[in-house]
Structures are given as C-alpha cells and as structure tokens.
Amino acid sequence: MSLELVMIILLLFLNIPVYKFLFRVFFVDNDDYNETVRHTFTPNIISLFRGEYWKDRMNTARLQFFIIICGGIVVLEYIVLIKIIAVFR
Incomplete structure (x- = not known):
C-alpha cells in the first residue's frame, strides 16, 4: 500500500469528529x-406531484x-500533508 493511500484512509478516520460537527x-x-x-x-417529477418539489430540491442540495x-x-x-512531506524530503 502506498503512503498516499494510507494518508487518505487515516484522514478519513481522523476527521470523524469534523463530520459529526458538520x-x-x-x-x-x-x-x-x-x-x-x-x-x-x-425523482423530481414525483416530488412535483406530491407538492414537495422545492423542498426536494433544497434537501438534495443540502x-x-x-x-x-x-x-x-x-x-x-x-x-497540505503532501506539501509538508515534500519540504522535509
């Protein structure tokens, strides 16, 4: 496994508190x-018939x-981490 893949996986797990905040x-x-x-x-057409078209659009965008x-x-x-590693190499 390459260093880049390990960094991405590590960042995904370390950012769980940030995801929870967001x-x-x-x-x-x-x-x-x-x-x-x-x-x-x-589908938008179904939301249109239900009268929820704009609510659907806003929720999808959110x-x-x-x-x-x-x-x-x-x-x-x-x-940022790649740039920092490049400086120290």
Whole structure:
C-alpha cells in the first residue's frame, strides 16, 4: 500500500469528529437527515406531484453540500500533508 493511500484512509478516520460537527450544522436530527436522503432519491417529477418539489430540491442540495464539504476537507488536508512531506524530503 502506498503512503498516499494510507494518508487518505487515516484522514478519513481522523476527521470523524469534523463530520459529526458538520452533520449537526446541516441537519437538525437523524429524522431530518433521513428525510433529506429520501428526497434525494425520489425523482423530481414525483416530488412535483406530491407538492414537495422545492423542498426536494433544497434537501438534495443540502446533502450534496454536506458531502462536498466533507470530501473537500479531506482533499485539502491531503494536499497540505503532501506539501509538508515534500519540504522535509
């Protein structure tokens, strides 16, 4: 296993408290999260007929932002660590 892969796996696990904090920022509770996931996987046309189209769109965007921010944190930390390692080599 390469050093880069080990670093990424380590960063994914070390950031669990950050993910939990962001989870509480984006979602009120687990029911709110479950509703967001339900809206994400419900086709927009069905949400339109249910009268939940804009709620569906907002929940989908909220879940996407949560995933992008969590992934972005790992990517930024990885880039910083690679730069630090390159300085000391």
